[in-house]
Amino acid sequence: MGKEKDGKGAFQLKVPKGTKDWDGRDMVIRDKIFSSITDVFKRHGAVTIDTPVFELKEILSGKYGEDSKLIYDLADQGGELCSLRYDLTVPFARWLAMNSSVQSIKRYHIAKVYRRDQPAMTKGRMREFYQCDFDIAGVYDPMLPDAEIIRITCEIFQSLGWDGKYTIKINHRKILDGIFQVCGVPTDKIRTISSAVDKLDKSPWEEVRREMTEDKGLDAEVADKIGEYVVKKGGEDLLQQLQTDEKLSANESAKAGLDDMALLFTYLRSFGVLDRLSFDMSLARGLDYYTGVIYEVVTEGSAPQKSQSGAAKKESSKPKKPTDGEEDRSNDPTVGVGSVAAGGRYDNLVSMFSGKQQIPCVGISFGVDRIFSITKQRLAAESTSAPIRTNEVDVYVMAFGGKGFDGLLPQRMDVARTLWDAGIKAEFSWKVKPKLPQQFKAAEQNGVPFAVILGEEELAAGQCKIKEMGLAEGHPEKDGVLVELNNLVTEVKQRVARLYQTNNVAAGVGSVSLEEAPAAPDL
């Protein structure tokens, strides 16, 4: 339907290319992911800041190299020239430079960023998409903030139910630089050789070696020496091996990096997350500004899923909800290539804005759109018979009666008001005389777990019925239980609390593990 023409203005009824509306079940899943992540940040004392969606054009200039051509500019309508933010890191650095009284902060920021990417060129990249950044700025004892970021990352993926399904690849820029120096890479080629190494997750060593020697003019001998190092992966064993490498230990940069890693491993053992790590010498990260530890989170789902389970295939063969005429790439399993989170230490970035003074930083950026896609696929693969809820209503207030039934509207309104006053999420039909089946259907469509049913006789006796929806035939409470109207709030609250407890869902708390509670009433 997306591209339909409207008779009047003959304009296309669609959203701009590379953007999408979030609604329905997707919105619910996305919100749960955001609130799970936010809860972890807050557990570690983080605060959030919110910057404008556009910045002065000159603030973004010279920060993104070749990618600067992807920046969206605002039209020159007089006044300052502005551009939509390209990421959340530069606005954070700008904020730090402007607020010089802030010498340290743990800040998170979940917001949309904008890139004029060619969708055809970069599989499934959106032009408007969410980033979720967490950064620690300030001078502290070595590796302590770095360790806490790894710990936070693990808590986040655990809260999303990804336990055992992800790996944090880790490396250190100083170790890499030391290796390049030891192997004999000329100083002016270190960054470009580093970029070549970063391709080892997609290309075989032979191809990377060819790029180094043929494209970048590195001696074959030097490339082969590098090759011996960068294929190494492991844990503490690898660290020990490198520490006993005499050439590396003699190199100042490598030595500093190895000392950092040893300290980090110690801290991560205290934090109970050392086993999530893979010390991966091929990890180099594209951005120039990293100065210390670097890391990337990969998961089963972040590799292509084409050859995966039938369940995933089944999901994608479902008729897609028509949205905007754009290909809905957020559902495309091929999107999943690459990492779901990445970051590292960058100690020199803030000085790009503030000449005076340096503030060391370490951070991580979560690819929340990618995390959303993977979560959605997993939920589909695990789908249970639980109804899909897009709202959070716990009680549907309904009425029935025989001949001459007037709809009991004032009574329904009064009961709804009582429930709302007690903070209970409740709805009733906006019809004066609704039929009972209509009311049940409305409750069922949204998976509302309880009905409060009003009848004239019961009301006259000061009573009404509470019925748990979806009970099996023959269940003793299938037809509901009579309760005193005076006691309705307590009776409802008890049942709602019990239901959420049974489903392992904390009532009223935003953070819900999507995976651990697939049958939760609010999914």
Added chain:
Amino acid sequence: MGKEKDGKGAFQLKVPKGTKDWDGRDMVIRDKIFSSITDVFKRHGAVTIDTPVFELKEILSGKYGEDSKLIYDLADQGGELCSLRYDLTVPFARWLAMNSSVQSIKRYHIAKVYRRDQPAMTKGRMREFYQCDFDIAGVYDPMLPDAEIIRITCEIFQSLGWDGKYTIKINHRKILDGIFQVCGVPTDKIRTISSAVDKLDKSPWEEVRREMTEDKGLDAEVADKIGEYVVKKGGEDLLQQLQTDEKLSANESAKAGLDDMALLFTYLRSFGVLDRLSFDMSLARGLDYYTGVIYEVVTEGSAPQKSQSGAAKKESSKPKKPTDGEEDRSNDPTVGVGSVAAGGRYDNLVSMFSGKQQIPCVGISFGVDRIFSITKQRLAAESTSAPIRTNEVDVYVMAFGGKGFDGLLPQRMDVARTLWDAGIKAEFSWKVKPKLPQQFKAAEQNGVPFAVILGEEELAAGQCKIKEMGLAEGHPEKDGVLVELNNLVTEVKQRVARLYQTNNVAAGVGSVSLEEAPAAPDL
């Protein structure tokens, strides 16, 4: 500091004109307001949708009349022409038209909108600011959704602690139109005369009469007849008076409007919010598209505060936190002129996008930036000695020791890990050997309510201390209480829960009445 020049690039370190960074305490207050509002929406079964920050230019064209010149366009960098959204209503109508399977929805949307306003012309208007919209789309029995929107509005202002401090002015477009017809306003002048009437909240009748007669060419006699009606204010008494007005009752439009109002009043009595209303015949609302009931919420604080309390003055004389070189208009008491929420029924807007089919709508938009300013002023006026908290940490894990003290870092990390695993918000110093006063200072600065204190002797006995911060001299637990390490999580959880209970704050729940709990530990 804002406009400082940087030596390197000689660019201005600031945010664009009319925009601001949200951070620190402002961010905390704003988030609490957003979550209070969101909780009420969810209590009534609302869902949220999220639309792109820019729309196709042609979607916004022809929707805002003269104000179209305030729309921000994106630069033409090839491809579609786009503009930043000007409000949340047009994107909602566009979404409804695109998703024709959606025949009814209750949706809320809290997001930034963009207007190239001249700050000098319109006191304190920002160019990027938040709107919070709630709308009900769909065909229902008359006035039931309208009544629920009024009820929701009352719940929101109650949850913000504004009880007794706000009034909902209400009127009906059909009654107004009927009055104009009865008084003899020519059909083609009805909308322009309606706009004149809308100014009665700022100008005296004489001035409005002059505009009607001199500027808009209305007969003086007709103007005087209008004058008799539009000065009327009241409640059910006024409704009864108008219902017995023979001329009005004979007018089809007025009759329909009065019937609607009578039904609405009945429903609002059932909902227990009738007394919040002022039936105000001078309320006309600017936008053309309203077709039924219209309303506006005013509060003490939304009138100019210049002549108000000394406390408010005191606040504004405090040194302002330097931000971006822009005048920080969100703190300007003169901003508060006008309403804090407004809306009404608009049954014909969706058809502007979708020729096929009409979806009746009724909605309200909350001026959340304005609500924020008033809330902040009130908090300042009531300020207690409670520390200002910008993060939510409940426990600071610290250590102390005598000569040869090694900082107990692994032990602090281990305890922090245990607390995090239990979902407790905790921090510790990122120093290997922090001094005890430094650790207390860090905890005090953020108003962290509890310290867990580790000492070598206590640890050797499997124990540590929990100390509630800020207890008075002589309090029996001033120096903390010894607890078993094995039992630490339980001991901490009990104390945190008790503290939040005492302060009338639901632990872990986002919605907090800012006014009812000024001493809450998280403000």
